Amino acid sequence: xxxxxxxxxxxxxxxxxxxxxxxxxxxxxxxxxxxxxxxxxxxxxxxxxxxxxxxxxxxxxxxxxxxxxxxxxxxxxxxxxxxxxxxxxxxxxxxxxxxxxxxxxxxxxxxxxxxxxxxxxxxxxxxxxxxxxxxxxxxxxxxxxxxxxxxxxxxxxxxxxxxxxxxxxxxxxxxxxxxxxxxxxxxxxxxxxxxxxxxxxxxxxxxxxxxxxxxxxxxxxxxxxxxxxxxxxxxxxxxxxxxxxxxxxxxxxxxxxxxxxxxxxxxxxxxxxxxxxxxxxxxxxxxxxxxxxxxxxxxxxxxxxxxxxxxxxxxxxxxxxxxxxxxxxxxxxxxxxxxxxxxxxxxxxxxxxxxxxxxxxxxxxxxxxxxxxxxxxxxxxxxxxx
Amino acid sequence: xxxxxxxxxxxxxxxxxxxxxxxxxxxxxxxxxxxxxxxxxxxxxxxxxxxxxxxxxxxxxxxxxxxxxxxxxxxxxxxxxxxxxx
Numbered sequence: 410x411x412x413x414x415x416x417x418x419x420x421x422x423x424x425x426x427x428x429x430x431x432x433x434x435x436x437x438x439x440x441x442x443x444x445x446x447x448x449x450x451x452x453x454x455x456x457x458x459x460x461x462x463x464x465x466x467x468x469x470x471x472x473x474x475x476x477x478x479x480x481x482x483x484x485x486x487x488x489x490x491x492x493x494x495x496x497x498x499x500x501x502x503x504x505x506x507x508x509x510x511x512x513x514x515x516x517x518x519x520x521x522x523x524x525x526x527x528x529x530x531x532x533x534x535x536x537x538x539x540x541x542x543x544x545x546x547x548x549x550x551x552x553x554x555x556x557x558x559x560x561x562x563x564x565x566x567x568x569x570x571x572x573x574x575x576x577x578x579x580x581x582x583x584x585x586x587x588x589x590x591x592x593x594x595x596x597x598x599x600x601x602x603x604x605x606x607x608x609x610x611x612x613x614x615x616x617x618x619x620x621x622x623x624x625x626x627x628x629x630x631x632x633x634x635x636x637x638x639x640x641x642x643x644x645x646x647x648x649x650x651x652x653x654x655x656x657x658x659x660x661x662x663x664x665x666x667x668x669x670x671x672x673x674x675x676x677x678x679x680x681x682x683x684x685x686x687x688x689x690x691x692x693x694x695x696x697x698x699x700x701x702x703x704x705x706x707x708x709x710x711x712x713x714x715x716x717x718x719x720x721x722x723x724x725x726x727x728x729x730x731x732x733x734x735x736x737x738x739x740x741x742x743x744x745x746x747x748x749x750x751x752x753x754x755x756x757x758x759x760x761x762x763x764x765x766x767x768x769x770x771x772x773x774x775x776x777x778x779x780x781x782x783x784x785x786x787x788x789x790x791x792x793x794x795x
Numbered sequence: 796x797x798x799x800x801x802x803x804x805x806x807x808x809x810x811x812x813x814x815x816x817x818x819x820x821x822x823x824x825x826x827x828x829x830x831x832x833x834x835x836x837x838x839x840x841x842x843x844x845x846x847x848x849x850x851x852x853x854x855x856x857x858x859x860x861x862x863x864x865x866x867x868x869x870x871x872x873x874x875x876x877x878x879x880x881x
Contacts, residue, residue: 476803477849477878477879477880478803478847478848478849478850478876478877478878478879479803479804479838479839479847479876480837480838480839480840480841480847482834482837482838495833495834496834497833497834499834499837501837501841501842502842502843503842504842504843504844505843510843511842511843512842512843513841513842513843513845514841514842
């Protein structure tokens with residue numbers, strides 16, 4: 410989830426898309442009517458940027474960067490991307506005791522601004538699965554030992570080979586807007602976990618979320634959520650696009666319900682991203698991928714489409730007008746789909762072949778607003794021009 | 796002693812390809828470099844004090860793999876990166 414949530418929405422908003430790619434970061438900004446777009450960048454050309462995020466509290470920008478050879482770090486800008494400062498102390502695990510093998514952060518995968526009541530606080534999720542906190546706007550990062558040093562951590566996350574192909578990840582670091590101490594994390598692999606003490610302790614939250622890759626389809630943990638979202642105006646409503654389906658939970662009930670069962674059978678409910686309407690907790694979008702046989706992870710039958718539910722997952726409608734009608738084989742990653750906060754919500758996604766697609770009418774019509782970019786990892790929307 | 800900096804790290808040294816640094820060991824030298832050029836060490840050395848994959852440290856033309864290798868003031872250090880990938 411990105412940026413703040415306004416309760417009075419208008420369509421007269423410039424929007425900026427913060428694009429993280431395999432070869433650098435970009436900003437794509439619109440005019441007030443969102444029908445003209447201008448590209449800024451690249452920033453950090455040649456760096457692998459996994460996430461590029463704006464803090465809604467003070468408009469600070471953070472990027473999670475590494476190269477194919479240099480270690481991972483975080484850069485931040487307080488002037489809209491004109492100048493950048495590297496974190497003096499990037500996220501890093503504790504040094505192991507002599508003779509012990511310690512964990513090494515391969516890359517910072519996810520960045521989340523903290524609670525509105527805690528200016529300057531950020532969280533970072535890493536590969537392999539680690540949680541880090543900054544209290545100074547991203548300048549220095551400390552381990553959240555309640556997770557990283559938890560005696561159960563290795564059991565929760567499995568081995569290094571159990572996650573995604575470029576490394577197991579912690580993602581979807583979510584902070585309850587009602588309570589800075591109430592947090593969720595998602596891990597591929599590991600599942601969804603909840604903390605009510607600001608990360609000092611964690612509890613698995615996976616009941617109802619099945620796995621098809623373990624002998625027991627209902628383990629306490631070990632699931633593979635791809636993207637977990639919390640609705641900002643109804644924080645007890647959680648959604649997730651999982652490796653094994655699309656789910657919704659009312660936290661008061663505490664059980665994931667597989668709302669993906671209501672997707673068309675020929676499309677299925679496998680995918681990476683999931684996006685929520687900024688004001689309506691019953692509306693969400695997904696972008697299904699082919700999860701059959703050897704898992705191509707491209708649009709089913711080469712025909713890309715978003716799907717929207719407006720009734721909390723009881724039914725889904727296909728949204729493909731303007732998208733390629735056939736022979737389109739890109740993938741949309743878990744961080745690469747987002748929504749703005751306009752009255753007619755803009756939906757945006759980036760592809761592995763470097764295109765940005767936009768809809769300014771909630772997915773009804775699509776147009777390509779940028780192409781020839783590098784392989785896109787993440788897209789975040791903010792409701793002002795950078 | 797003279798230390799040659801690889802191109803991916805020139806942003807830390809104000810584009811200087813060779814810098815002066817001090818240290819009785821490689822570890823000392825890297826700490827000295829990091830004081831001069833904040834952040835440069837962690838891009839080369841991970842939190843377990845291992846040299847990152849693709850980073851190479853040469854002392855007088857000989858590759859070393861330990862940070863505890865002793866150094867002399869006249870030694871010449873090359874920090875290199877074995878670039879690969881696409």
